[in-house]
Amino acid sequence: MFARLHRWRRQLLANGRVVVLLWRRFRLSLSLFAGIVAIGSLLLWLAYRSPYGAERLTYPEALYATFSLLFFESTVPLPHGPLQVLFFLIPILGLSVVAEGLIRFSLLLLDRHNPTGEWNVALASTYRGHIVVCGLGHVGYRVVKQLLEFDQEVVAVERNPDAPFLERVRGMGVPVLVGDASELERLREAGVEHARAVIVATNDDLMNLRIVLNVRALNPDVRIVLRMFDAELAERLGKGLGIRTAFSTSAIAAPAFASAAVHEGVTHSVVVEGDLLHLSEIFVRPDGELCGRTVQEVEEQLDLSVVFHQRGDRRDMHPASDLRLEAGDKVVVFASLEQLARLERMNCPPSQRRSRHASACDDPARPA
Numbered sequence: 001m002f003a004r005l006h007r008w009r010r011q012l013l014a015n016g017r018v019v020v021l022l023w024r025r026f027r028l029s030l031s032l033f034a035g036i037v038a039i040g041s042l043l044l045w046l047a048y049r050s051p052y053g054a055e056r057l058t059y060p061e062a063l064y065a066t067f068s069l070l071f072f073e074s075t076v077p078l079p080h081g082p083l084q085v086l087f088f089l090i091p092i093l094g095l096s097v098v099a100e101g102l103i104r105f106s107l108l109l110l111d112r113h114n115p116t117g118e119w120n121v122a123l124a125s126t127y128r129g130h131i132v133v134c135g136l137g138h139v140g141y142r143v144v145k146q147l148l149e150f151d152q153e154v155v156a157v158e159r160n161p162d163a164p165f166l167e168r169v170r171g172m173g174v175p176v177l178v179g180d181a182s183e184l185e186r187l188r189e190a191g192v193e194h195a196r197a198v199i200v201a202t203n204d205d206l207m208n209l210r211i212v213l214n215v216r217a218l219n220p221d222v223r224i225v226l227r228m229f230d231a232e233l234a235e236r237l238g239k240g241l242g243i244r245t246a247f248s249t250s251a252i253a254a255p256a257f258a259s260a261a262v263h264e265g266v267t268h269s270v271v272v273e274g275d276l277l278h279l280s281e282i283f284v285r286p287d288g289e290l291c292g293r294t295v296q297e298v299e300e301q302l303d304l305s306v307v308f309h310q311r312g313d314r315r316d317m318h319p320a321s322d323l324r325l326e327a328g329d330k331v332v333v334f335a336s337l338e339q340l341a342r343l344e345r346m347n348c349p350p351s352q353r354r355s356r357h358a359s360a361c362d363d364p365a366r367p368a
Contacts, residue, residue: 029101036097040066040090047083048076070094121189124155124175128194132157134181134211135202139227141165143199148172155190157181159202182210187218197223205229266340267332279307279332280340286327287349296321302346304339308332 023030044062049055057065057076068075069090078087130153133140140156147154156176158166170176179186181202192198198215200208205228212224265281284290290298295306299321309319310330316323325331333343 026101026105029097029104032097033094033101036090036094037063037066037070040069040086043083043086044076048079050077050079066090070098120170120175120177124177124189124191127153127155127175127191129153129196130155130191130194132187132190132192132195132198134198134200134208135159135227136163136165136169136176137201137203138165139203140199140201141169143201144169144172144174148174155195157186157190182207182214184214184218187211187214192218192222195219195222197225199225199227201227203229275336277334277336278340279334280343282331282333282343282347284325284327284329284331285347285349288347290325290331290343290347291327293325294321295319295323295325298325298343302335302339302342304333304335304343306331307334 041059041063044057044065045059048057048062048065061076065074065076069087072091072095074087078084131147133144133147133154133156136144136156136158140158144154144156154174156169156174158176158178159180160166161178166176166178177186177190179189181187181190181200192215198211198219200211200215202208202211208226208228212226215222215224266278267281268279270277282290295309298304299306306319307317308331309316309323309325311326311328333340335343
């Protein structure tokens with residue numbers, strides 16, 4: 001239900017963006033059309049006299065007569081005198097404006113599905129307070145998906161028009177600009193000057209650096225999140241260029257790979273103030289020491305944090321401190337490798353425990 005409402009909300013938002021886009025692209029044509037109608041109807045209302053009598057037109061009659069003249073159909077007789085010029089001028093001017101607007105609208109509509117076309121540039125120009133993602137590789141694509149789940153507005157820039165994730169991202173309703181994100185003009189088209197944040201996620205460190213420098217030139221105060229392969233360079237850039245967050249993909253991935261090899265339940269790893277911490281899943285065994293203990297007892301004894309508890313279909317993101325663990329419960333903890341090793345030994349029955357340097361039972365527990 002909530003997912004459906006979320007999709008509807010996004011569709012309404014996208015349609016609203018299209019309305020704004022059309023107004024910005026055709027406001028000159030619409031203003032000229034409205035001006036022709038307003039001036040023509042006003043002149044007819046003030047100056048028109050029928051050649052068959054002296055009666056004047058009411059303003060609604062003058063307005064209707066002006067609309068009719070736009071399409072070469074007159075609802076009132078041709079007057080005498082200089083006002084005759086108006087009966088020829090209104091249809092010529094009006095038809096020219098309408099034709100020009102229709103041609104431009106048709107070209108823009110046909111250009112809508114063109115990856116390198118003007119439609120995406122025009123649509124991106126309507127965004128304010130959005131997040132710009134540069135690079136739609138594996139990382140960029142997943143970042144866009146996550147941002148949309150966070151209900152954020154996104155504009156993406158991708159250099160390769162044949163990128164595998166480009167159409168998927170566009171299918172999510174995200175404007176995708178095809179071009180070099182290190183160029184100032186492309187960044188302007190993506191609305192960097194009005195963005196709340198820029199995520200630089202290409203797989204080229206040098207390209208990422210050029211993008212960051214140009215982003216800073218356009219918007220010195222925007223938040224920048226930078227992806228770098230070189231951990232040392234990422235740290236230096238974060239300090240030297242005022243980048244609030246610079247990530248080295250290798251530095252992030254290495255602890256996760258190593259920890260997953262040592263502890264089977266590790267799902268995520270992160271460095272906090274120089275300490276490597278992990279999110280790990282544990283299933284409470286019926287014959288281990290965890291069974292029967294409270295959440296508070298486990299946290300105090302092992303100096304870790306229990307961040308999730310599941311029993312059957314019941315899930316709790318903030319388990320109570322007095323909750324007593326039972327066999328088959330799923331628990332997610334935030335801890336160091338040493339704390340995880342102690343937790344897993346505590347979860348094992350005494351007969352199956354390895355040495356104190358081991359990290360799991362001889363026969364690892366599985367959910368029923």
